[in-house]
Amino acid sequence: VLPVLILVLAVTLTSLLAVVYLHHKSGMPSSSVYQTAETEAMKQYDDFTALVNNAVKPDDWDEGAFNTMKQAALDAYDQSFLTTIEAAKNGDAAARDQLNATSEITVPEQPEKIRLFEQFFTDSSAWPGAIVNLAASDPSMVDFILAYPSANKDGNRDAQIATDALQDLKTANPDWGYMQYGNGLFVQTGGAPTAISEVFSWLLQDPTFNPVTVADFARQYEYDLTPARDGDSIFAGAALNWGIPMNPLPAYQTQIGDALAAGDIVILQQGDNENPHFLVATGVDENGMWIIQDPTSSAPASAVDPASIIDSITAAFAFWL
Structure with missing residues (x-):
């Protein structure tokens, strides 16, 4: 067994x-x-x-x-x-x-x-x-x-902007995108101050010139409610306030193209003063295309045929130093 x-x-x-x-x-x-x-x-x-x-x-x-x-x-x-x-x-x-x-x-x-x-x-x-x-x-x-619930809703006034090159700033940046601006959140309504910050921080070589700085200025003079109005605009007011030369251009392809070719940076307004949309034209490429940045879009800068957008342009503001 x-x-x-x-x-x-x-x-x-x-x-x-x-x-x-x-x-x-x-x-x-x-x-x-x-x-x-x-x-x-x-x-x-x-x-x-x-x-x-x-x-x-x-x-x-x-x-x-x-x-x-x-x-x-x-x-x-x-x-x-x-x-x-x-x-x-x-x-x-x-x-x-x-x-x-x-x-x-x-x-x-x-x-x-x-x-x-x-x-x-x-x-x-x-x-x-x-x-x-x-x-x-x-x-x-x-x-x-x-990130919205824990985000800074007041904007980061200490945010730094790189000045080694013209930046492609976006309204959706967490340093300012969540704050209230005008009749909505900055991510949606902050196209104008973002464009100004982008241009002025570069021209002035001032890394502290962020969109929150421009938004504070805009609220003081009510540009946050009506950024563009007859005879006045946030662009003219900001240029005067910070001593940046500005030339309001007619919304014609030739004049805008000439300004870009001369090295100016041009902020373009699409739509009327009640519902404006702002773009930043930073130059002209070898094919005659305008290099366009859109502060309210996540898309990067792109080359755009001016003929394809000129009919939508209602105002233009050229800046230089």
């Missing part, structure tokens, strides 16, 4: 060792700790996707913006841990070795961005529609939107 018992135990032990070996060779976790970690990671992922997919859109949020934020949240989730486990199960030796490199397997923390998305879809009241709806036309605004 004893020899038979020993033989049975030997066969059983050999079988168990074979199973462990085969599991190891195939990349299957050899310890329940792996399965526990995988289960926890999958639950966290399922909970997050359920939160995002089941979120209810507030009435003042644009449908397109809401969907953009949802997709951005799903794309931001780090699934690399789950991917590694799945690869190990499918026989990937590198993934198996990565998992077996430690005796303790813990689910990695998600990026801080995921915590912000969880807050975003849990406490929608912390985000006004005016901020969220920026994502409708520009998906690159997602990070700017997420």
